[in-house]
Amino acid sequence: MIWTGTIALLVEHMWHGEIVPWFPFLTAMSDPADTATMLVEMGQIGIPMLLAILAMWGIMVYVENKISYKSAVTNAN
Structure with missing residues (x-):
């Protein structure tokens, strides 16, 4: 994914x-004035998007582990 x-x-x-x-x-990167704008956009848009995606991935992994653990405990009994 x-x-x-x-x-x-x-x-x-x-x-x-x-x-x-x-x-x-x-x-x-070809124009120094555009480079500053690009870095600001990456900081304001790109970094929050990255953090949101990583947070969602972490939540999905956590939920999957909880479901797998609960299923393993149920099947063991």
């Missing part, structure tokens, strides 16, 4: 021209 999302995000960024397959890869 994470790899599919990663590939989808890569394709979306390429589609909108935000990344390119040649150096410096990020189109905002």
